[in-house]
Amino acid sequence: MNPSRLRLALLRILAVLAGGFLGGAIRFALTNGLQPSWRRDLLDAAVGADASSAWRYFDPWLLAVNSIGVLLAVWLILGVMNGRAPDDPWRLFWTTGALGGLTTYSSLILQLGRMGQIDTLAAFEAGLLSFLVASLAAYGGWKLTRQRGSRC
Amino acid sequence: MLTASLVCALGCLVRYGSELLAGTLFSVQRLWGTLAVNVIGAAVVGFVLTHTLDHSAAIVPFCGGLTSFSAAFAGPLHAWHDGSRRSGLVALVATPVLCVAASAMAAAL
Numbered sequence: 004m005n006p007s008r009l010r011l012a013l014l015r016i017l018a019v020l021a022g023g024f025l026g027g028a029i030r031f032a033l034t035n036g037l038q039p040s041w042r043r044d045l046l047d048a049a050v051g052a053d054a055s056s057a058w059r060y061f062d063p064w065l066l067a068v069n070s071i072g073v074l075l076a077v078w079l080i081l082g083v084m085n086g087r088a089p090d091d092p093w094r095l096f097w098t099t100g101a102l103g104g105l106t107t108y109s110s111l112i113l114q115l116g117r118m119g120q121i122d123t124l125a126a127f128e129a130g131l132l133s134f135l136v137a138s139l140a141a142y143g144g145w146k147l148t149r150q151r152g153s154r155c
Numbered sequence: 156m157l158t159a160s161l162v163c164a165l166g167c168l169v170r171y172g173s174e175l176l177a178g179t180l181f182s183v184q185r186l187w188g189t190l191a192v193n194v195i196g197a198a199v200v201g202f203v204l205t206h207t208l209d210h211s212a213a214i215v216p217f218c219g220g221l222t223s224f225s226a227a228f229a230g231p232l233h234a235w236h237d238g239s240r241r242s243g244l245v246a247l248v249a250t251p252v253l254c255v256a257a258s259a260m261a262a263a264l
Contacts (some may be wrong), residue, residue, distance in 0.1 A: 015171075016168065019164075019167050019171045020164045020165075020167070020168055021164070022164075022167065023163055023164030023165075023166065023167030023168065023220050024160045024161060024163070024164040025160075026163070026167075027159065027160040027162075027163030027167075027216065027219065028156065028157075028160040028163075029177075030163075030219070031156045031159050031160060031163075031216070032167065033157065035156070041208040067230060069224040070226035071224070072224060073224065073225050073228045073229065075225070076225035076228065076229035077228065077229050077232055080229045080232075080233050081232065081233060081236055090261070095171065098225070098226070098229070099167060099170070099171050099174070099223075099226070100164070100167050101225055102223070102225040102226075103167045103170060103220065103223040103225065104160075104163050104164065104166075104167050104219070104220050105222055105225070106224035106225040106226075107218075107220075107222050107223065108193045108196060108197060108222035108223065108224050108225055108227060108250070108254055109193075109196040109197055109199070109200040109215070109218035109219055109221070109222040110200075110215075110218075110219055111224065112196075112197040112200055112201065112254055112255065112258045113200045113203075113204055113215070115255070115258075115259060116172050116200070116201060116205075116262065117204065124222065127251045130251065130255070134251060137224065137228055138228075140228075141160055141228050141232060142167075144229075145232070
């Protein structure tokens with residue numbers, strides 16, 4: 004491999020790693036570390052005092068980061084970065100790395116699995132809710148690309 | 156959190172590698188590589204959820220980076236936008252169905 008291609012390959016790897024680190028750190032901070040005190044209160048108010056409710060395992064922050072990630076990814080891929088190659092380092096940093104690290108399917112499945120162990124219907128409803136909110140977010144991202152008059 | 160973020164970044168890199176493999180080795184659209192790692196990641200967390208007590212093990216943040224909710228939506232929409240409407244629709248619908256199935260199967264092992 005000639006030196007310029009090797010440099011480009013390393014740059015792409017670094018872009019994915021740096022973006023993934025950034026996105027992952029934001030998600031972990033939101034879902035684990037920096038939870039405001041009102042979050043649990045809000046959830047308690049939503050599911051009531053029933054400690055056995057499957058909805059106790061539902062994480063609104065995960066729904067939020069996944070949906071915001073979908074909106075931004077659609078806006079970037081179909082709008083702002085539409086003309087860039089899939090392996091463009093900036094596109095890799097933001098979409099494959101940062102938004103890929105920010106959003107996650109496995110944590111959603113983990114959450115639905117925990118809910119499903121208590122109440123299958125609640126797990127199905129939570130999965131459907133996640134999919135519907137993400138679909139609305141994707142539509143929002145697509146509308147943003149139209150408003151900007153980008154090549155969409 | 157630092158370690159988890161680093162492990163998550165490694166997961167992102169493996170996902171990128173699988174997308175490249177899908178495109179170059181198997182000559183299919185990259186979104187199929189994304190679908191494959193999403194299903195594998197879901198199966199792994201399904202197994203972890205049922206068979207281990209340590210849900211904070213390093214494999215969980217790795218799967219967080221390996222799988223991507225945003226790519227599972229943006230990839231199919233991009234394919235739809237580029238004219239591959241059937242591929243986009245199939246990938247969009249198949250991802251949650253296969254992820255749930257893989258997770259349930261792994262949990263039942």
